[in-house]
Amino acid sequence: MNINIKNFITNFSYTLISNLMSMAISAIVTLVIPKMIGIEEYGYWQLYLFYSSYVGFLHFGWNDGIYLKYGGKEYYELDKKLFFSQFHMLVLFQLVIMFTVLILTNIFVIDQNRAFILKMVSICMFIVNVRCMLLYIMQGTNRIKEYSQVTAFDRLFYICSVVILLLANLREYKLMIIADLCGKLVSLLLSMYYCRDIVFRKISSFYFSFKETLDNIDVGIKLMFANIASMLIIGVIRFGIERIWDVATFGKVSLTLSVSSFLMIFINAVGLVMFPVLRRTNVNKLAEIYSTMRDFLMVVLLGVLIIYYPIKPILSAWLPKYADSLKYMAVLFPMCVYEGKMSLLINTYLKTLRKEKIMLSINVLTLLISLPIAFITIYWLKNLDFAVMSIVFLLAFRCIIAEFKLSKILDINVSKDIILELIMTLLFIISGWTVNSYMSIIVYGLSYFMYIVIKRNDLKKTIQNIKDLLEK
Secondary structure: OOOHHHHHHHHHHHHHHHHHHHHHHHHHHHHHHHHHHHHHHHHHHHHHHHHOOOOHHHHHHHHHHHHHOOOOOOHHHHHHHHHHHHHHHHHHHHHHHHHHHHHHHHHHHHHHHHHHHHHHHHHHHHHHHHHHHHHHHHOOOOOOHHHHHHHHHHHHHHHHHHHHHHHHHOOOOHHHHHHHHHHHHHHHHHHHHHHHHOOOHHHHHHHOOOHHHHHHHHHHHHHHHHHHHHHHHHHHHHHHHHOOOOOOHHHHHHHHHHHHHHHHHHHHHHHHHHHHHHHHHOHHHHHHHHHHHHHHHHHHHHHHHHHHHHHHHHHHHHHHHHHHHHHHHHOOHHHHHHHHHHHHHHHHHHHOOOOHHHHHHHHHHHHHHHHHHHHHHHHHHOOHHHHHHHHHHHHHHHHHHHHHHHHHHHOOHHHHHHHHHHHHHHHHHHHHHHHHOHHHHHHHHHHHHHHHOOOOHHHHHHOOOHHEEEEE
């Protein structure tokens, strides 16, 4: 077997184990916490998770620039003195932002629950952004084993803390937030240990490398804005729901989104390994690799949708207080199809080809479309069903536009596949939403079988390509 393939499989196994662990922990947290605490408490917990998901943007592309510039290099090739200075400059910068948020929150925020959440989010911002630089360095230089251990340790520490709190009958959302922050802090310390030759050096090695900082921000800020726009596509819908409806409704919708996004943890595991590998791959081979990965991925993603049918009744029985919101799973489950393809294939390829401007323009366009949709469905019609349905519409629109752009760059034709996948997801949504019986699984099962039949020749070619790759 090709040594590069062996390395890929080894690294993938590390990320897979780490992400499967994270997925199991996320499943436990998602399914157990709403069972153990009240709906309003769970809503505040989800509000913290919602706000903290945006803290990564307060390094203003600094870390993204390092990831893009140095991704594909070996760790030993890095200028450790330069990265020592960059790391500690980032620490100082994040401390300034954190204390600014803490002071402003004390002055302007009256609601005690929201004030507490904002203060915890500011601390989360410091920990996550400082850790992010070290994680990006490890990921970009293919130190996947260490990267996986850091991310796994974060979640393991967190779930152990949550279990202790639940066993002690301490079920306040504030304690769970503190447990989350402790997990992140411990993982930051571990990442500092793995990159100790960067973090811990003589103070005389430090210098203010403003030119490097500005260059990193200049390179990374397009990717950062692309990521901001990407998150706001769903974020504006969720924010509108939180504003117009109550915290309990926000928590219910967030639970459904969390369940629908489980598969993304596995998808992200592959994406983490793919980026440094593709950066070292001959550009002429990228199109063939894309087609092979695409066919394999879509068969898996469309097949995984079938698990919705047994999961929904199980969740409804386990969480009866949330049963009314679980109907949205029929609409939101196809998120994993479009988000999975976007995360693993399209974004990874665009970053590899240094086409961050395309990512930014497509995400901004989709965000601009989401704003009037959010206004119409949430503020004007006040229709929660339409608001939730618009999430999948927006994600599908973004994915299709982005793939058409990428296919032109790679000189491949994906029109037939996009149409087939669109038909499959529409059949899944319509059957799941309108047919509330075993007939819905029969309808989608037969549709999936027909999809396999139509794609059989492409799948044979994909399997042969994978065999050839492994035998080289």
